[in-house]
Amino acid sequence: MRVSEAMSRQVRTVEMDDTVQTIKLIFDNADFHHLLVVEAGRLMGVISDRDLLRAVSPYVNSPAERPRDLQTLHRKAHQIMTRHPITVSPADPLSAAVEPLLERRVSALPVIDGDWKLHGILTWRDALRAGAGRWGWGAP
Numbered sequence: 001m002r003v004s005e006a007m008s009r010q011v012r013t014v015e016m017d018d019t020v021q022t023i024k025l026i027f028d029n030a031d032f033h034h035l036l037v038v039e040a041g042r043l044m045g046v047i048s049d050r051d052l053l054r055a056v057s058p059y060v061n062s063p064a065e066r067p068r069d070l071q072t073l074h075r076k077a078h079q080i081m082t083r084h085p086i087t088v089s090p091a092d093p094l095s096a097a098v099e100p101l102l103e104r105r106v107s108a109l110p111v112i113d114g115d116w117k118l119h120g121i122l123t124w125r126d127a128l129r130a131g132a133g134r135w136g137w138g139a140p
Contacts, residue, residue, distance in 0.1 A: 003097050004090035006130035007111045007120040013038045014047070014077050020055050021073035023080075027052055034108045034121060037081045042116040045081030046108070055080040087112045090119050098127050 013036045014023060023035060027049050037045040057069035088097045088109045097109060101124050111120040 001094045001130060002090065003088050003092045003094055003111055003122055004119070006094050006126045007090070007122040008126055009120045011036055011118065011121050013118070015039060016044060016076065016078040018077045019073065020052070020075045020077075020080060023047060023052055023077060024056060024073065034123070035077075036110055036118060036121065037077050038118060041118065043085070043087070043110050043112050043118050045078070045083045046085045046110060047077060047081045048107070051080050051082065085110055088122060089113060094127060094130060097122055101127060 012026060012030065012032065014026070016037060016039050026035060027033075033049045035047045036043060037047060055072060055075060057065075057072045059065045059069040060073065086100045086104055086106060086109055088100075088111055090111055090113070100106065100109060101122075108121050108123045110118065111122055112118055
């Protein structure tokens, strides 16, 4: 099985200069955990919901909120993203893509071609779902 058969093609992207406030709104209204940062259609980085938690002051929207806490919402995507993420190709075998998920302890891999053009994202859930269907563990 190839990565292209297991990956999610529906990805949500943001641009380098989108604010943390925008990113927070997206995550607050979504059921996914990763945003891909693109510029001119090419992958530049990844932002996870954990990256967002580290970037936003825990005092935002609390009685202890101060102006400096709100300033964390004005940071830009390029300031909090993971640069040079581990990636896979759509043509890679799924078994080869699972290795970095486990060894590097990442939960998602952007799927790109040789020109860094984005094709999708492969999460550990996608890989598990594909394996479950392939080995008869349940519905894919």
